[in-house]
Amino acid sequence: MSIITADHATLCVGRNPVLSDVSIRIEPGEFIGVLGPNGAGKTTLMRAILGLLSPEGGSLKVLGRTPERGNPEIGYLPQVRTVLPDLRVRGRDFIASSLYGERWGLPSLRRRDADAIETTLDAVGARHLAARPLSEMSGGERQRLLLAQALIGTPRLLLLDEPLISLDARHQEVAIDVVRKICRERNVTVLFSAHELNQLLGTLDRVLYLGNRQAVLGTVDEVVNAAVLSRLYGTEIQVVRADGHIFVMSRGRDVERVDHMHDHDHGHGHGHGHGHGHDHAHHHH
Amino acid sequence: MDTGMDTGMGTTMRTIITDMFAYEFMTNAFVAAGIVAVVSGIVGYFLVMRGQTFAGHALSHIGFAGATGAGLIGLAPLWGLVAFTLAAGVAMGALGERISNRDVAIGVILALALGFGLLFLHYYTSFATQATALLFGNVLAVDHPMIVALALLGAITLAALAAIMRPLIFASLQPELAEARGVPMRFVSTAFLAIVALAVSACAQIVGVLLVFTLMVGPPAAAQRVTTALWGGLLVSATLALAEAWFGLVMAFYTDWPVSFCIAVLSALGYFVCLTLSMRTGPAQPAPAP
Numbered sequence: 001m002s003i004i005t006a007d008h009a010t011l012c013v014g015r016n017p018v019l020s021d022v023s024i025r026i027e028p029g030e031f032i033g034v035l036g037p038n039g040a041g042k043t044t045l046m047r048a049i050l051g052l053l054s055p056e057g058g059s060l061k062v063l064g065r066t067p068e069r070g071n072p073e074i075g076y077l078p079q080v081r082t083v084l085p086d087l088r089v090r091g092r093d094f095i096a097s098s099l100y101g102e103r104w105g106l107p108s109l110r111r112r113d114a115d116a117i118e119t120t121l122d123a124v125g126a127r128h129l130a131a132r133p134l135s136e137m138s139g140g141e142r143q144r145l146l147l148a149q150a151l152i153g154t155p156r157l158l159l160l161d162e163p164l165i166s167l168d169a170r171h172q173e174v175a176i177d178v179v180r181k182i183c184r185e186r187n188v189t190v191l192f193s194a195h196e197l198n199q200l201l202g203t204l205d206r207v208l209y210l211g212n213r214q215a216v217l218g219t220v221d222e223v224v225n226a227a228v229l230s231r232l233y234g235t236e237i238q239v240v241r242a243d244g245h246i247f248v249m250s251r252g253r254d255v256e257r258v259d260h261m262h263d264h265d266h267g268h269g270h271g272h273g274h275g276h277g278h279d280h281a282h283h284h285h
Numbered sequence: 286m287d288t289g290m291d292t293g294m295g296t297t298m299r300t301i302i303t304d305m306f307a308y309e310f311m312t313n314a315f316v317a318a319g320i321v322a323v324v325s326g327i328v329g330y331f332l333v334m335r336g337q338t339f340a341g342h343a344l345s346h347i348g349f350a351g352a353t354g355a356g357l358i359g360l361a362p363l364w365g366l367v368a369f370t371l372a373a374g375v376a377m378g379a380l381g382e383r384i385s386n387r388d389v390a391i392g393v394i395l396a397l398a399l400g401f402g403l404l405f406l407h408y409y410t411s412f413a414t415q416a417t418a419l420l421f422g423n424v425l426a427v428d429h430p431m432i433v434a435l436a437l438l439g440a441i442t443l444a445a446l447a448a449i450m451r452p453l454i455f456a457s458l459q460p461e462l463a464e465a466r467g468v469p470m471r472f473v474s475t476a477f478l479a480i481v482a483l484a485v486s487a488c489a490q491i492v493g494v495l496l497v498f499t500l501m502v503g504p505p506a507a508a509q510r511v512t513t514a515l516w517g518g519l520l521v522s523a524t525l526a527l528a529e530a531w532f533g534l535v536m537a538f539y540t541d542w543p544v545s546f547c548i549a550v551l552s553a554l555g556y557f558v559c560l561t562l563s564m565r566t567g568p569a570q571p572a573p574a575p
Contacts, residue, residue, distance in 0.1 A: 052464065069464075070466045078459075078462055078465070080461065087458070089515070090513035093513070094459075097455045097458045097459065101454070101459075101462075101463055101468065102463070102466045102468045103451055104448055104451065105450065105451055106447055107450060149462075
């Protein structure tokens, strides 16, 4: 049984179609790198898989069912938009808040759950964050805490929305390693969205490239080539391979890097145009 | 001798206490302030955690219009407070995070509410003497029926808070994930603002609408400086609020200064002491387990 099956699915944010007529099939245990420019629909796709928005057309099946909010078989690391500046809550309580967080009543934690939190903190090397308040953590430390949290329990599907943002190079490696291990050892399916393809090259099984309202799923060779990416970016794209790295260029500029700068300039965002890879490159001249 | 000193001090303490509680209004004040302080310290803890203190402030100002309006039509100010703050809290929650966290919108509405409060006072002139009591509190005038009303209000507030506490914390700390897990975000935030409305109404009876922050923000903010554990924080916050309210009463009894002033001073003192403490112990100090 496939973990995710989209059949001519169209996903909209408000009235605007972000992805239209998408047909993909993702199998158990696959590590999928989700790439594409900002606004291409990476977050939207994950929200649809979580059951937060229904396809306007076509169908989407997750773990064999129509997606429903609150599926415990899905681990989710959201792209954090709301960070309270002075959150004096320690890491352990932050993670604990997510355990059965949807149930009414007073918060309480069983021994088993407390142990699970320690285990998951160890798995990402974040044990020292358990007693620190969030207000005193760097962006990278918070990100590791979120990763630890997404791994709690026994999810069959992990949706990681930009888990590498604000991590330094060493911790990016650690994060990728941790997720790869979970993926391989527990046969967990992973959707890992990122700005840079190269870091994931040794890890991912297939690439899901989004852009221009389309989604193309396939091996790196099938997807990351001039013909496919030119279609997804809506502009002429060159793919340059050098020294085991792949560079996606638009008129001599590295598209991924330009995109990344864009992210830092304007924050995260939906609602950027589609197929504006060309425009993006011009913004930063 | 030491024993003589001890007996002397013990006697003095006993005299102080008998002196104070010889007056029924002092006993009433202690009971009422105690109830309100504990409720404020606990509800305020979540207000501070959610970064919604300004919304709490706005609710109290809207309550002022409610209280004076109630006076105008011959009702007890407390119920006008409850009705107006509750309605405003639910409205804010229903309009969603976009409005309830927006400083400008809240600022405009709270100013408007104060304006209406003034208008109501204007038309009900004999009520004007009570304006100070509403704005700055009058705990020494608390009578028995008021204690019963405050106890009832407090019990409802804490029971409601207990019912939504787990999803409330989840939604406050991790809104994106909570939404994905099926927490009814709009309902939780609306219910919480309704709870804050009740706590504000009770709190305003003791320290007045202008000084609800002394019990609802000072103690929890101080508590979050000294501990990052949830239950520990709630305990410290409630205890601090209680101590500040009671010592405020003692201070007022012996200095003849207004009670609300004394509580305001102690609240600020408590916050700055805890702030200094947390800075001295260093940022990475692990908190004791709950």
